[in-house]
Amino acid sequence: MLFNSIDFIIFILSFIPLYFLTKGKTRLWLSLGSSYLFYGWWDYRFLLLISVLTLLNFYCGLNITGKTNPKRNYIFLSISVISSLLILGFFKYYNFFTDNFISMLNLLGFDGSSNALRIILPVGISFYTFQTMSYTLDVYNKKIEPEKSLLNFAIFVAFFPQLVAGPIVRASCFIPQLKTDRAFNSEDIVNGIRLIIWGFFLKVVIADSLSMVVDIRFENPACHNALSMLIGVIFYAFQIYGDFAGYSLIAIGVARILGFKFPVNFDRPYFASNFSEFWQRWHISLSSWFRDYLYIPLGGNRSGELKMYRNLLITMLLGGLWHGASWNFIIWGGIHGMALMIQRVWHDFFAKKKQLSPSSVISINALKLLKIIFTFSIVCLAWVFFRSSNLNDSLYVIEKIFQFEDYNVSGVTQKFHVIKGAMLICILVFIEGMSFRINTTNLINEHAYLTMLWSAGLLVFIALFGTFGNNSFIYFQF
Amino acid sequence: MTLAKKLITLIFTFFLIDLLISISLSELSNSSKIRFSRLYNEEINADIVFVGDSRGINSFYSPYFDDLTGLNSINLSYNGLTIPIVNALLDDYLERNKAPKIIFIETTCLKDTYNVLPNFKQYMAHSLSIKNMLKEHYPNIFYASFISKSYIFNSEYFLRTLYYLKKNDQKWINRYTIRKDYYDSIKPENNLKMVEKIDDSAMIIFKIMVTEYRKKGIVVIPVLAPILDKYRNETVIDNYISDINTNTKLDVVDLSDAVNDISMFADAVHTNEKGAHLIASKLYNLPELKNLTITSSGQ
Structure with a gap:
């Protein structure tokens, strides 16, 4: 959904009144559901990707808290960072590397197949993977406490205004704001x-x-x-x-x-x-x-x-x-x-x-x-x-x-x-x-x-x- | 100030500024010397009317043509103009002026598309046909123009309207020559679309126009303006011309190979001023025009 489209205008004009009419968990669920609708509007299949990244980083974040076992913390940090980078790398760089590999094969006289698999780049992947990585890195570096609520964390990852093209918001800035109901404020x-x-x-x-x-x-x-x-x-x-x-x-x-x-x-x-x-x-x-x-x-x-x-x-x-x-x-x-x-x-x-x-x-x-x-x-x-x-x-x-x-x-x-x-x-x-x-x-x-x-x-x-x-x-x- | 008051102030101020600006711009549009502002605000009464798309603009150079023939002509071509819009504009022209003796139409505008139509939204108040076409083909634009009156002046065409506020727009023509490296880079297969098969719907509109104009005693002359040698394909062009002949019983003036000197082209599909001079002299030799000039001088 583009900000400069009629779809978005209808979406936001329906969302804002509902948002302010609800409170607490209902409002959070509404925010998450709307964010997923916003993202799924482009291609619903990639909702699975964003959900997997959310679950993975949430779980890793919870497990990087052990004060007595730094090695375990490091392992969970590595799982979070490496898997995020692998997902990002696969979607973003697969075509580049296969194209270059095929060109190199052709240059060496081999028949590089031009029917290689083409991967669609999920919109906003670079933004939300960096956002989730910053979260686990901050938890590891003890800059923030891990988030205990999966709902809050899922909203942090998928919040629709900045989901597809940033700004990349840090957990320390966003998650605390999710913990209290944002009041209707005319200013x-x-x-x-x-x-x-x-x-x-x-x-x-x-x-x-x-x-x-x-x-x-x-x-x-x-x-x-x-x-x-x-x-x-x-x-x-x-x-x-x-x-x-x-x-x-x-x-x-x-x-x-x-x-x-x-x-x-x-x-x-x-x-x-x-x-x-x-x-x-x-x-x-x-x-x-x-x-x-x-x-x-x-x-x-x-x-x-x-x-x-x-x-x-x-x-x-x-x-x-x-x-x-x-x-x-x-x-x-x-x-x-x-x-x-x-x-x-x-x-x-x-x-x-x-x-x-x-x-x-x-x-x-x-x-x-x-x-x-x-x-x-x-x-x-x-x-x-x-x-x-x-x-x-x-x-x-x-x-x-x-x-x-x-x-x-x-x-x-x-x-x-x-x-x-x-x-x-x-x-x-x-x-x-x-x-x-x-x-x-x-x-x-x-x-x-x-x-x-x-x-x-x-x-x-x-x-x-x-x-x-x-x-x-x-x-x-x- | 409460939120409601702030929002009401915002909306009210928007409509007020919008209205004031649109009134001023409308005045400018009406007084401009650009072709369609003249069409809707002046009596033109030309002997000859040229129409077409950008190839029409750059092939029919009316000031030179007037000097050559001693007649009074107007070029109503515009970039991307297509036959349904040409039809509407000519209807509006004929409503407001004496019927011209000849209408030259550059045939690459024989398409049934409306991409250029939003450029004409500033004339909605003057032309029912334009208003109806916008409503049918661009409902978003049509209804948006009710929200913002200034919006109707949001177009490249309006910038031209300002440019030709005091200037004669009939002198609008390409005055540069095709770049050598560009000419060398042209691949012939890319632009034969220019003379591809004409849509049935476009042909029907053209046929109706020709029939109506005949009744009014107007001679319609279709012209295929020069085509750069790299794009020329005799078979395709012959089929294209015979298609128009068969459907309208009109002889197309085929100038597709009239210009072989590339210095007479501005780019791959348009002649420049030098090329337009050559086209004018070719059209001047047409029997229909010879007869007309003899009659005019006799009068």
Whole structure:
């Protein structure tokens, strides 16, 4: 079920009144049943998968509590993590490995069968497996107590707002909120609606409008000149941001209406002036997951510089692989890993020695702007790999852009969509830029009429500029 | 402020902003110089009307055609336009204007689909046919336009309406040339769909149109605009043309092989301005047009 579909509107409008009319266990059962309905709407067969993962991690969590037998705890942790990874690996990487294996066989002159089994990727599997893994790891590390109620735990795994594309919510944040009935709170409802409207703006106005320009360019890069492709790449950066941040905001907004407070998942990432800041602003729930459960356990930055660089690279490569089994995603992760490493080297060798003393505020701002543009440019370069259908297309696009020929405005196709897209990006950047100067949240919270005016204006803007057509969310494929 | 008050304020403000914006945009739409705004708000009374999809836009360059013939023409083609919508637009045209002498129709619009129809929702108030077609084929869009009046201006077409607010849209044509690497990458089998078999339903609509226009003394000339050499397949094109001939008893002006110089193409399926000039001179030599120009100059 897509958030931007009539099905979902009917679903949520039926669910919310029932949710607030019920209490205690009834409400929890209703939440679980609705979450399973939401997930099963896509393909009911995978309800079995989510149920198995829930039972497995719940059982393992209960058995990681023994204070006297650390070995037993470790065994149950291993069962939980390995089986989650195996399930994830099977569904996500089976096709990749068989395809590569068949290609290798063909290359060696053997007849690699092309009739290999094709596996369907269950929607949201990467999100809910990471969520359940974080739970058992936190229990093992004694950060949280194991959950005793299977019902609560099942809701934690399958809660519909964030089930298929995050944010990846930690058990320490979510499960305690399940233990008390969330009261009907008008402030939560208004804030939830505000978040949902902004989320829809990002998805329907920004992402879906830009996708019309982006898709046609990446479908056949040879049809477009360098300027046209450069526009496609920049638009994709904002498309994926609008799409993913939009989904997260709708998820957080729906949860807020139901009384749950989920952490922010995107915080104006394209205003980042370096790569570590970018990862503190982009897909925060995933980047913090990798930081806490991979980068730090690998040693983080505690075991010397070389190991820190290695850890950064491993984390980012696996971050790329998390998105999907393709060399393009691995290269995307690799570019970010390298960028983080180079940034560290730069910082350690240059910035520390030479303290910058800008003569005026203007130069500080200009320097910051340059850094933002530079960071954004490298992020865009990495997006080329993320978006292209294959490695050849990615290299073709990059070669075309960097040849600096063929930058002819008259050769840019879909001019009206391009102008509309550029205008929408400017509006988004302006609004987000302004939010650094004005605390919009406080302003809106303190002035109820202003909130309503802002939300109504956004709704009209969505009606006027939105692209409607049940467009799926990009991160559903992950 | 209570939750109910907040929600009522939100809904009321939404409708108020929406109404004010839609009134302003409607004014802009009515005063625009784009072809269909002119159709619904001005008297045009052209001697010749061109219709078609994007191939119609880029094949029939009416300013050049007017210079060449001394006649007054209008191009009512639009990207993705198909025959049922052409039918509705021409009916609306004939209701508001004198019947033209000739209607040229680019035949690749002979499809019975409605994908482009939502672009015309801003004319629902002007055209009953468009309103009914939207209601039938896009009920969601039709009913959504009752909730938000601004929504009817949410289309690529409306952006063009703004672009041509003060500009003559008849000069709209591709002014670039096909890229060499793109031309080299074209695989012939990909785009023969352009002249594939015409749906029976599309042919029926076209036949009815031709019969009606004949009664009004309008000459209908179907034209198959130039096709890039890589896509040309004589057998397929011959079958396609004979299909139209058999059904409508009209001779198709076959210009599919009239342009062999690839610098006259903007992309794989559209000519550019240079190509359109060549097409205009080919059409100028048609006997129907010669007769018309002689009569006009005689008058």
